[in-house]
Amino acid sequence: MVSSGKFLGFVIRHRGIEIDPSKIKAILEIPPPQNLKELRSLQGHLAYIRRFIANFAGRIQPFTRKTRKDIPFFWDENCQQALDGIKSYLINLPVLAAPIPGKELILYTTALDESLGALLAQENENGKENALYYLSHVLVGAEHAYSPIEKHCLALVFAVKKLQHYMIAHWFTLISKVHPFKYLMTRPMLTGRLPRWAIILTEFDIVYAP
Template sequence: MPPPRNLKELQSSQGNLAFIRRFISNIAGRCQPFNHLMKKEVSFQWDEGCQNAFEGIKTHLINRQVLGAPTPGKSLILYITAQERSIRALIEQENEEWKEKALYYQSRTLTENRLKYSLIEKVCLALFYAIKKLRHYFKAYSERLVSRADPAKFVMSRLVLYERLATWSIVFNQYEIEYVPQKALKGQALANFLVDHPMSAEWEISNDFPDEDVFSIEILLAWTMLFNGATRSDGAGVGVIFISPEKQLLTYSIMLSELCSNNAAEYQALIIGLQMALEMGIMEMEVYGDSKLIINQLLNIYEVKKDDLVPFFRWASHLLKGFKSVTLNHIPRKENRMADTLANLATTLALSEGETTNIPVSNRWVLPSVDTSYHKNSNTITIATNDDED
């Protein structure tokens, strides 16, 4: 097979390779040196790098590994990897001799906008495209995913699910995929797969993948708290959500006993959440709220100009000093579904006169002010905690 002499012959060769791409490991990476010749306004110059890549493809086709057919009843093994400009996947299955046999290769060159993804997001993208392309395998077999990071766990642990994360989450949860950390090589097919996907020496190691091989760990705060307050003409309420290190949710719906401004409700939501956290013994926490005013006042970016907010500001500042480590973060409501959920939950609990609801547990909370001169302005709040039913 002679090398292409012009753009038309290169396009023909690319089309032929695309037709047999499932039999070629890392076809996207192998074609990378001459892919730029396919772009508009680029003169066709077949240099040494293009020729070496072309010869490498020819050598691989001559010595290619024969792919097998899946055996019904046995689970499949999916290997995924991500690099700077491409993502790849390999599906294998163990035969009767407990040796892994390659079934399908997949690779994809990243577009310009996806080159900006973080390394862990590229791994998620690799799994997403593997599921889309090999959907028939995922529907018929259970899968064991072998990778340096768990894409499904990463997506589910995000506080803010923007568009692509939400799409990935929906797709990942449709199939039975068991994650297995990539710690050691097993089988010649996997060894060949990794050899075909070398990492560039210029690509920096990312600590999106914590393991003992690179001696890096990801430090996460133990707990996360989200708060929100809402008011309407006939009542006010707040909601608080705690997320434990194991990603379990603790939700609290709180009805305020007195009408107040929306900013006062936001402050009371934060104060109640901080009090709960301290009583639970939480010393390190990230706090998220959708009130830019409250967050910036506590960060001393904004001044507290309204007198009715001063007691709440002082008491919240006092409670924050009780933590070993706490960070305050503002989340725009349009970007955070959790904040919207809290607001709706809080508003719903502000019952109109004559309305009733079942509340299993009831306590009373009093918000004292740090300065005794503000004690008369303290608010009494009734808290209703709804326990989830099995």
């Protein structure tokens, strides 16, 4: 019986998935970028493992701002702090558990001023909650003007679309400060993006827990 194996830079074990230590070591040894090309290379390395990093979009925001064409490249203190923080996080990176078929999933969502986040989790046979997948999204354009409840709705829609292959096979409990689905379903009239979101969410079995 094979207890573990490597595949595309990840180590697959019975208990779940983790990143190949050599990949982590390579990122830890990356020096501060000196130009935009090196920054994009760093972003590429990090994007490959983003499912393991909580609030990934928020953590790399200082990098994202440096990729704008109208801003000359300059590696500042905010960027260095972000890089140091990510490297510290990588030292104790979580193992992402494999989902247990037929067992309820737990979805945590959050909406911040600049980004959205989600964590898909599941209790194991011993009642311990394990992380399965981290998601995050940087708000762009008109999304910044969304109301707080609309940002929470967007966080839920973003999460279920990205995690659809998990959601279709399980029912799940949503853990959130607000009840996005109830907000959409109790609106007297849905216009614009709201009816599209409502249609997407009706495909899933959602139980809300504050």
